[in-house]
Amino acid sequence: MQIRPILSTLHKHKLTATLLILQVAFTCAIVCNVVFMVANRINRISVPTGIAENELSVIHSTGIGRDENAQARHEVDLAVLRAIPGVTSAAAVSYSLPLSKSDSSYGACPDQESRQRMLQQQSLKGSGCVQPSVYDGTPGLLGTLGLRLAAGRDFRAEDYVVGFKNKPAVAIITRALAQHLYPGKQALSQTMYFDDKAVRVVGIVDTLLRPRLRTPGVDGDSIIWPQLPDGSGVDYVLRSTPRDRHAVLAAARTALLKASPDRLIDPQQTQTYTEIRAAYFQRDTTMIGLLIASALGLLFVTALGIAGLANFWVQQRTRSIGIRRAIGATRGDILHYFQIENFLIVTAGIVLGVLLAVLLNLLLMTHYELPRLPLWYLPIGALVLWALGQLSVLSPALRAAQVPPVVATRSV
Amino acid sequence: MFGYYLDLALRSLKRTPILTGLMVLAIGLGIGASMTMLTVLHVMTDDPLPGRSAQLYTPHLDPLPLDYKQGGDGPDASDDLTWPDAMALLKAHRATRQAAMSGGSLLLRPARAGLQPFYVDGRYTTADFFALFGVPFERGSGWSAADDAASAQVVVLTDAAARKLFGEADAVGRMVRLGEHDYRVVGVTADWMPKPQFYADNVGSQYSDADQFFMPLSTAVDQKLQVNGNQSGWGKGDSTSLTSANMSWLQFWVQLDTPTQAAAYRQYLVDYSAQQKALGRFERPATNAKLYSLMDWLVHENLVPNDVRLQLWLALGFLFVCMVNIVALLLAKFLRRSGEISVRRALGAKRRDIFVQLGIESALIGVAGGALGLAIAQLGLWSVRQRPDDYAKLAQMDASMLLGTLALAVLASVMAGLLPAWRACRVPPALQLKTI
Numbered sequence: 137m138q139i140r141p142i143l144s145t146l147h148k149h150k151l152t153a154t155l156l157i158l159q160v161a162f163t164c165a166i167v168c169n170v171v172f173m174v175a176n177r178i179n180r181i182s183v184p185t186g187i188a189e190n191e192l193s194v195i196h197s198t199g200i201g202r203d204e205n206a207q208a209r210h211e212v213d214l215a216v217l218r219a220i221p222g223v224t225s226a227a228a229v230s231y232s233l234p235l236s237k238s239d240s241s242y243g244a245c246p247d248q249e250s251r252q253r254m255l256q257q258q259s260l261k262g263s264g265c266v267q268p269s270v271y272d273g274t275p276g277l278l279g280t281l282g283l284r285l286a287a288g289r290d291f292r293a294e295d296y297v298v299g300f301k302n303k304p305a306v307a308i309i310t311r312a313l314a315q316h317l318y319p320g321k322q323a324l325s326q327t328m329y330f331d332d333k334a335v336r337v338v339g340i341v342d343t344l345l346r347p348r349l350r351t352p353g354v355d356g357d358s359i360i361w362p363q364l365p366d367g368s369g370v371d372y373v374l375r376s377t378p379r380d381r382h383a384v385l386a387a388a389r390t391a392l393l394k395a396s397p398d399r400l401i402d403p404q405q406t407q408t409y410t411e412i413r414a415a416y417f418q419r420d421t422t423m424i425g426l427l428i429a430s431a432l433g434l435l436f437v438t439a440l441g442i443a444g445l446a447n448f449w450v451q452q453r454t455r456s457i458g459i460r461r462a463i464g465a466t467r468g469d470i471l472h473y474f475q476i477e478n479f480l481i482v483t484a485g486i487v488l489g490v491l492l493a494v495l496l497n498l499l500l501m502t503h504y505e506l507p508r509l510p511l512w513y514l515p516i517g518a519l520v521l522w523a524l525g526q527l528s529v530l531s532p533a534l535r536a537a538q539v540p541p542v543v544a545t546r547s548v
Numbered sequence: 549m550f551g552y553y554l555d556l557a558l559r560s561l562k563r564t565p566i567l568t569g570l571m572v573l574a575i576g577l578g579i580g581a582s583m584t585m586l587t588v589l590h591v592m593t594d595d596p597l598p599g600r601s602a603q604l605y606t607p608h609l610d611p612l613p614l615d616y617k618q619g620g621d622g623p624d625a626s627d628d629l630t631w632p633d634a635m636a637l638l639k640a641h642r643a644t645r646q647a648a649m650s651g652g653s654l655l656l657r658p659a660r661a662g663l664q665p666f667y668v669d670g671r672y673t674t675a676d677f678f679a680l681f682g683v684p685f686e687r688g689s690g691w692s693a694a695d696d697a698a699s700a701q702v703v704v705l706t707d708a709a710a711r712k713l714f715g716e717a718d719a720v721g722r723m724v725r726l727g728e729h730d731y732r733v734v735g736v737t738a739d740w741m742p743k744p745q746f747y748a749d750n751v752g753s754q755y756s757d758a759d760q761f762f763m764p765l766s767t768a769v770d771q772k773l774q775v776n777g778n779q780s781g782w783g784k785g786d787s788t789s790l791t792s793a794n795m796s797w798l799q800f801w802v803q804l805d806t807p808t809q810a811a812a813y814r815q816y817l818v819d820y821s822a823q824q825k826a827l828g829r830f831e832r833p834a835t836n837a838k839l840y841s842l843m844d845w846l847v848h849e850n851l852v853p854n855d856v857r858l859q860l861w862l863a864l865g866f867l868f869v870c871m872v873n874i875v876a877l878l879l880a881k882f883l884r885r886s887g888e889i890s891v892r893r894a895l896g897a898k899r900r901d902i903f904v905q906l907g908i909e910s911a912l913i914g915v916a917g918g919a920l921g922l923a924i925a926q927l928g929l930w931s932v933r934q935r936p937d938d939y940a941k942l943a944q945m946d947a948s949m950l951l952g953t954l955a956l957a958v959l960a961s962v963m964a965g966l967l968p969a970w971r972a973c974r975v976p977p978a979l980q981l982k983t984i
Contacts, residue, residue, distance in 0.1 A: 156876050170862070426862070
């Protein structure tokens with residue numbers, strides 16, 4: 137098959153061919169970036185929290201009685217909750233849980249020198265100090281969340297302090313935080329400094345995500361310390377089998393209200409962890425849906441354009457196809473002619489599109505904090521567009537191949 | 549002539565139903581996607597108080613120490629005012645009306661049997677608030693400056709809250725228990741919820757939040773009621789109590805009727821800052837003091853999420869590719885009719901006539917595509933409204949967006965038709981006629 141006659145035909149349809157090339161190029165550029173954005177978002181929403189999410193549910197209670205002893209209240213409530221059939225364990229936290237959005241974080245320094253450096257420059261940057269999220273909770277929190285200690289020990293009864301004004305003397309940190317605070321060193325038994333308070337690391341857990349994500353590098357920097365919740369509002373974490381969660385939540389609401397009617401239980405803050413995760417990433421899931429829809433829409437429109445134009449060209453060239461058939465061209469020749477023509481146009485579009493994709497990515501990087509587009513996206517995008525082009529030209533090309541040689545003898 | 553061209557266009561489109569369908573579909577998809585996103589952006593950047601917004605301004609001072617470092621993604625501490633500054637601006641009374649305010653939520657304990665206690669969001673503010681923003685009253689009125697001075701235990705309820713508490717009975721004069729205190733209802737407002745709630749600093753929920761009660765700011769401070777919103781403290785000494793000079797937490801709005809008055813107020817803010825600097829309280833340049841108009845403030849607050857912007861660009865990119873698609877298809881379609889065009893030209897039609905004829909054909913595709921686009925946009929907006937996002941409930945098309953959609957569709961298709969029509973009317977007739 138010769139490419140020369142195809143090129144000279146395209147030369148006669150310069151404008152139309154250029155437009156088609158442009159369309160393929162823009163589609164290639166946009167779709168490559170959109171797919172990349174989708175991959176990024178999927179990465180984001182599948183970040184592990186480190187806890188046994190599918191066995192957990194959370195119920196929030198706000199006490200409205202006056203002068204109530206919070207710890208006594210929590211103990212009674214927890215006993216009531218643990219008695220619910222299906223609940224294997226329960227614990228109370230003030231408000232922070234992974235992906236719960238309510239975050240309290242403190243500057244934590246690995247040693248006194250780093251702390252001095254941080255105070256001098258009034259910034260964490262470069263001082264060696266980091267800002268981990270801090271989780272409090274009642275005894276048994278680790279087990280309820282399904283966290284396993286990689287090293288060290290769980291808290292003892294004497295470790296616990298009451299309320300956020302008192303800082304405990306010991307803490308359990310995540311492996312990520314251990315590496316950020318003490319790179320290359322053994323973190324267990326080290327002493328961290330929060331303002332002027334020294335806190336000893338007694339345990340290390342594998343993963344525990346922050347309540348509110350920041351940047352992927354520091355999202356795992358969390359601390360649990362033995363501090364009992366001390367407010368009228370409290371979150372109870374319940375562990376049960378995945379199937380029992382909704383039943384357990386309903387029973388928990390009834391049981392809590394029975395134990396003390398002097399409280400508010402907001403149905404919107406009575407959730408399984410699956411719901412908490414879905415709510416946290418709700419915008420991302422919307423965006424993923426939209427991005428996929430628009431990428432498919434673009435490919436669809438481009439396929440329509442290619443097919444529509446090929447159809448037209450086949451109709452327009454019916455006579456010349458007939459002549460070619462009459463002087464010896466086989467059906468395969470005609471078929472290949474249109475396929476190669478399409479291949480050439482799409483290839484030109486892809487060359488331009490790859491350039492545009494990189495440019496568009498640069499633009500998005502400056503405005504939307506998107507990372508750099510990995511180069512392997514480009515050949516895959518090219519393959520998809522080639523396949524799309526061949527697929528959409530197939531039907532018109534087959535129709536062209538069916539044109540009988542006798543057409544050549546008819547005038548118009 | 550128009551009728552004849554319309555007839556010709558219809559005939560031509562009917563001759564190639566599949567191609568016409570493709571073009572209408574492409575333009576419909578492009579317009580539908582763009583208009584969905586444009587509508588979302590339109591409702592999000594709409595004027596929250598039409599007719600009044602031009603006279604509303606919010607003053608900003610910079611009381612932060614020189615070495616204060618702004619946290620990365622935290623709120624700007626100088627976006628809000630401190631208690632002493634807000635009180636000084638109130639007392640100076642340089643604007644037609646002025647009010648300081650902050651949000652709060654209180655536990656409401658209904659006296660009516662069978663109603664559970666519940667939390668209500670509201671605003672602690674000063675007497676001018678209602679006149680400043682033009683809040684309409686159903687019954688009663690706001691409180692007076694004397695009530696502010698005396699920290700009176702009074703409250704203004706919204707219609708919805710009053711109805712919930714007292715049913716159809718007149719709420720004015722009744723007592724309401726909020727938190728640990730009783731307050732006398734002095735007024736009931738009609739439904740009033742500007743979107744976004746521009747005067748609040750509840751970042752992220754301005755499009756869904758609405759106040760249900762209003763109460764004197766001085767009362768809230770005296771009784772140490774729960775305050776919502778950003779509270780940024782700095783420096784040594786007391787930076788946690790509400791009346792501290794080192795903590796910003798108040799929003800402040802003024803009404804300035806003329807540009808001269810606004811300029812004078814701006815100067816007043818600079819003078820005030822210079823005076824505070826001379827006293828040693830402010831450390832930064834006095835010219836840091838700013839006066840934002842309402843619409844400028846919304847821009848400054850950057851309320852539109854990045855995702856929404858990205859979606860808009862995506863939709864516009866989509867429309868662009870659809871347009872290129874239509875240009876190519878129309879070009880092929882028009883050039884294929886070279887013979888017919890040449891006959892018309894040979895019979896005396898001018899290039900302009902051909903151009904108009906083909907233009908009408910493109911516009912017809914645009915009208916059909918616009919109608920389809922409108923349907924797709926309504927579907928898109930419906931799906932946006934199903935999302936739990938803060939702004940989702942607002943996603944409705946108004947008349948201007950409705951007309952805008954059609955206009956955009958017709959404009960896009962006529963634009964797309966320009967190049968093909970121009971190419972087609974430049975076909976040399978003689979050459980074509982020979983081959984027929």
